[in-house]
Amino acid sequence: MRFKVLLIDDEPGALEGMQLWINWEELGFDICGTCANGAEGLKLMASLAPDLVVTDVHMPLMDGLEMIGEWQKNGNKAISFAIVSGYSEFEYARKAMRYGIAHYLLKPIEAEEASHVLREIYRELLHEAEKQQWSSIASREEQVSKIRQLLGHSPAPDRDGPDGLEPLSASRDAWNICLVQTEPTSYAELRGIASSLVEQQSAMFLIDLDKNRFGIVLGYSPDDGQEDPALRMLADLSARFAGHRVFMAVGSPEQSIMRLASCYSTAEEAIKHKFYDPDYAGVISYESVDNRKLEYRYASIRLVDSVMEAFNLLNAAGYQDTIAAEAERFRNLRLAPETVKKTVIHLMYKMKEYMEESGEQASDVLAKYDVSALADSVMNLNDLFDLLLNFGLECIDLLSREQARKSQGIIQEINEYIREHYREGLTIKKLAERFYLHPVYLGQLLMKKNGVGFNEWVHNLRIEEATRLLRLNQYKNSEIAERVGYVNYSQFLKQFEKRLGMSPNEYKNRN
Structure with a gap:
């Protein structure tokens, strides 16, 4: 020294x-x-x-x-x-x-x-x-302890706060608190950066709050409308946090430190609005969002159903469109961030469970996403929905490749079954239930393999058999229609003429 x-x-x-x-x-x-x-x-x-x-x-x-x-x-x-x-x-x-x-x-x-x-x-x-350093540390610790009492008890305006804070309160014209919310993994590092700056100020105090949140209590005295150095320090602190996901918000200022609980309450409200800010940098103030209320009522069942429907169908484009539309809807509604986060976590857990049932190959994808850590994470709307989008798309891609691999062996078996049972009242739904596949996915497989949809494929097989029976000249046309699976002769006639360009009688006469 x-x-x-x-x-x-x-x-x-x-x-x-x-x-x-x-x-x-x-x-x-x-x-x-x-x-x-x-x-x-x-x-x-x-x-x-x-x-x-x-x-x-x-x-x-x-x-x-x-x-x-x-x-x-x-x-x-x-x-x-x-x-x-x-x-x-x-x-x-x-x-x-x-x-x-x-x-x-x-x-x-x-x-x-x-x-x-x-x-x-x-x-x-x-x-x-x-001696002075230890005395100063002891004095600050005592003040911090009393400030904690203020934040914990929310005293009324005319009620005395903890003894000993009156001189400190009178030393500045205004008091406020800046809430800083960080990722749990970066809390210690960012708190250290903040502490080094706060300790240089005589009317600023760092207060530990939740496991990934701390508060900076600041007293200041604006001079002729000029910004106080304490407030400029917050901007400097935000700049030092660059590269980290951090939310910072200040409440509505009060003239006395005894009203700090009110500042804290408004700062808590303001920090929720950082969720809709596309940039993590900067400090949001309560005054800037006072007239923008958050919506807390939301029925998540519609979103869950829409997302899971696209997910189950392995419809990547549909899944992506649903996520983008819902993110925009949340932004317009200004839905409370905790509600949005709970909905996203619920969706990711549902998809995670689906993936776990699909087999061990899903473990590589699931290992990349720690859904349990999302509750305490600091993420804005864009990043949260990007996470949901990427998670779903990776899962859909893995499931699609897995089903494509399995389908190579099963599609031949399905076609053989159709050839044996096309005369019956066979439907894509019944076929899907038999082979444990989703009807839409099964239809896509058959289209890819046969070049035509399921119904067209069944009609082709029926008319092919009908021409064989017509050449035998042993049955009436109505009997042939029934034998190949049509209960309605007019439908048989329509499908026959559609494929051969002539009626069954004309075909019989030519052959």
Whole structure:
């Protein structure tokens, strides 16, 4: 630790000698200024705030002892003093003891003697600095403890808060709190950054709240409409958080720190609106969202049904459209973020359960997404729905590839079954139930394999068999229609003419 020293002597040679003959840097001091009389010394002490003043006794305008007495009476900082005097002034210099000055240097100054005295002064200054530091820490901790009480009990405007906060409250014209919500994994790092800045301010305090949230209590006194340094510090803090997902919000200011619970309540309301901010950077204020209310009523069943329908059908495009439409709907509704998050978590768990039932190959996809951590995460609407979209699309892609692999072996079996049973009242639904496939997916498989849809494929098989029976010339047309699976002759006639361009009788006559 280094201390600042101010040198005062009306003799230029003596002043220069003190600077050159003493190794101030080695002794732990930095010379912050020099002057030639007590009057000028008072001004420099006020502007430079030295820790130590080494001063001559006899000087023009104001001597050293007068200067010391004046400073001790009116100065705003405790300063250590060392007297420099000639031999003939020794007894006079000892009178300085009544000012509490225990150190003196005899002219002409000897470097070794001065070093001995200055080392002793350095130890005293270091001890006093440590005492002040611990005292300051204890005082801040006590204030933090009392501020916690304010946040926990929400006192009414006319009710006294914890004793001892009145002087602190009166030291600033306004008080507020900035809530900072972080990812649990980055909480310690970001809290450390905030703490290093807050500790430099006399009317700012860091309060630990929930497991991934802390508050910065700040007192400030705007001057002629200019922004207070404490408020600028919040902007600086937000810039330092760049690259992290962080929500920051300040409440509505109050004139007294005793009303801090009110600030906290409005900051909590404001921070919810960061969910709809596309950028994590910046600090949102309650005043900017006071007229924008959040909606808490929402029936999630419609969204869940729509999403799961597209998911079950392995309809990636439909799934993507549903997610995009619902995100826009939430944005327009200004739905409370906790409601949106619960809905997304519910959906992801449903898809996760579906994937787990599909087999071990799903584990790689599921391992990438920790759904259980979402509840405490800091995510805006865009990122949350991107997560939901990517999760669903990866699941659909995996399931599609898995079903495509399995379908290669089963599609031939399905076609053989259709050939054996096309005369019956076969439907895509019955076929899907038999082979444990979704009807839409089964229809897609048959289209890909046969080049035509299921119904067309069944009609083709029936008419193909009908032409064979017509060539035998053993049955009536109505009997043939019934034998190939038509209960309605007109339907048989329609499908026959559609495929062959002639009636069954014309076909029979030609063959």
